[in-house]
Amino acid sequence: MTATPASAEDFSKPFHGFAPPTTVLRDGSPASVGLDPAPIAAAVAQVRGHESAPPDGHPMYAGAVGLMGHDGKVVERDASGWALRYADATTELPRDQWVPMRDDTVFDLASVSKLFTSLAVTQLVEEGKVELESPVATYLPEFAANGKEAVTVRHLLTHTSGFTSWLPLWSKYPDKASRIKAVMDQPLTNPVGSTYLYSDLNLITLGVLVERLRGEPLDRVVAERITAPLGMSKTGYNPIDRTRTAATEYQSAPARGMVWGEVHDENAWSLGGVAGHAGVFSTADDLAVLSQALLNGGTYRGHRILSRDSVTALITNFNEAFPGDDHGLGFELNQRWYMDSLSGPRTAGHTGYTGTSIVIDFSSRSFAILLTNRVHPSRSWGSNNLARREWAGGLGQALRVRPAVGATAWSGGAANAATHTLTTPSVAVPASGARLGFDLFLDTEETDLLTLERSTDGGATWQPLPFTTRDRGGESASDGTVSGTRDRHWLQARADLPPGAQQLRWRYTTDATNLGRGVYVDGIRLTAGRAVLLDAEKSPTLLTADGWTLRSR
Known part of the structure; x- marks a missing residue:
């Protein structure tokens, strides 16, 4: 075989560096960047198809917005279905009250919010204000309670702290102060560093750490240091205009009714809508800008939020001791269950409980964003993992595998x-x-x-x-x-x-x-x-x- 240099559309010639820092997103057809349009069109049809209910079943979600980017081009953007369709957990609204999904519909990102907290922490690391291998108690002395003295910042970012997955903060404690104290006081379920266990408590703690060291609320830190510099004007916590958002679940416990324009996660809601693990609302296009900024090595339109070395750390697997649970600093890596054919050691992303996902493939300089309101009107209606795979897989299959010999x-x-x-x-x-x-x-x-x-x-x-x-x-x-x-x-x-x-x-x-x-x-x-x-x-x-x-x- 004769070696040929990497090219943007060629899956079999991966890139090992970042995109040029001057890369700015533009709309373009799949063919304009060497992609096969057929798998992308198939993914659009598949995602739309899940909005129809199978016999004796429910739709996978009421609506979706999907976006694919490659080599600096947005090659697909599709909005379908409904941002609001149901009055309660079983009843549809009158047809004239349904709200259609739009390209710029704002979604509750759920756990994709963890990426914003992780970026804020990584900025502190870059500035020398935080050391990855330092105990969290160095910055939050109260966190040392009940045997957590050895838990480091890295343990929290990679979900190897030993924390339990979740606590019912919203129902068990009366106010924000007591809820945060409950996290700080919580003992470990597993010995520190011994187990990978995904936990909201890790990122709640990191959100508190960011606020303590910055002297500002987390939402202001994220706005001033991430979203505003990148021009992500539709991204933030506690949206002002709920009519531009996708509705989520009808909740009876707590008795919130149809959750629309407020964070779905009960614990984040009980913390005022701003927390390290959940609470961010955003659009597909804003997330595309964040994706391209990371592909560019931490910069977009001349505004740098992270150094190239910091972005490299974000996508470095710190969890080699836990095969299958690859994790960088906040970012999941190489997870085929939602990344499908884009998955690889340098593919980073995250999912959110409300039905959201982001996949950023540094090896092909591509990203696939799928935002759905799969918990509208009920979380019990099931998972949208199939749609996540179809969306990321459509982009992955569109990339070329150049023959080793000859034309085919x-x-x-x-x-x-x-x-x-x-x-x-x-x-x-x-x-x-x-x-x-x-x-x-x-x-x-x-x-x-x-x-x-x-x-x-x-x-x-x-x-x-x-x-x-x-x-x-x-x-x-x-x-x-x-x-x-x-x-x-x-x-x-x-x-x-x-x-x-x-x-x-x-x-x-x-x-x-x-x-x-x-x-x-x-x-x-x-x-x-x-x-x-x-x-x-x-x-x-x-x-x-x-x-x-x-x-x-």
Whole structure:
């Protein structure tokens, strides 16, 4: 293979640095930045489709606003459904009172708010006012209560503090002061640093830390140091005009009725709508600006909110001791369950309980934002994780995988719960044996498997064929089955074949949920010494493809 430089639309040539700091978002078509428009259009249709109720069921959400960005262009922006549709948990409003979703509808971000608190903390770290490895009690002495003296700022940002997930602050304590004190007094559930456990208490504590060190309320800190410099004029806490917001849940306990224009999270509500774990309201376009600022290395339109080193820290995995729970400073990393085919070690994001999600892929300089009001009118109506995957996955599938050899490569497809095979004709291998060579691109969920197999009985039975892969000078062995990701680039694969007539096939099997960019095979060639027994690059029609397709991207 001949190495080529990274290009914006090429999933198989990832970027390792930031976008130019002068990059400013503009609207553009997918084709204008080299994307395939079909997967994006499919994602739009899928997200819209979830607004219709299945038989004997509920819609996934009343409405949604989705936005995709790539290489400095907003390539898709779609608003559909309803910002307000229901009067209570079971009853629709009269049809003329439904409020349509708009591009600029303001959403309760729920736990996506944690990112703003994390950015505020990271600014303090950058300024030398906070040390990541210092105990939280250094800055909040009262936090040391009940055995928390060793909990550091990093532990809170990465959810490894040992805190329990949640406390009923709103119902158990009478006022804001007693609720904050309850968090400071709360003992650990697990030994510090021993366990990953996502916890609102971590970010509530960090919100208090920011306020203590800045001498200002958290909402003012976020406004002055993050949203105002970036021009995010529609982002903040406690929105003034509720009619521009998406309604959330009808709540009977507490007796709030239809929550519309107020924070949905009960604990954040009981803290006055401003808390470290929840409370931020925003639009898709404002979040796009934040995403691009981070892709630019912490700056947008000449206003820097973080240094490049600080942004690098945001997306550095501090949780290597907890595989599958990759976490930077506040940002989740590499989570296929909502990032789908955009997922990777340098993909950062977060979700919110109200139905929101943000995915920022630094390797392709892309982002996918999906905002829904999935708790309107009831949280019991279910999850919108499927829609999150479809939205991020649509953008991921639109990125090109450039063939390793020639103009096309074989793609194993992008379908869940499927088995696709690519099979050679029978080949007579001489007594000296033969060598199979092919190029392999692999970006899958760990449970989506590619297996190289051989058959000596005309395809009646198949056995795995061990092979090796070479990756930038390193070599690894496989028993015939591989999965996962290899940092988004092509590998060289080799296998030795014994004598005799035999067939080979590549079998790609996916489970019921979560996809990566998929599997590609290229440059298939079988040789015995100088003799070429099979050259599928020159003669691709020799292969029998069931679910595999020849693709130029």
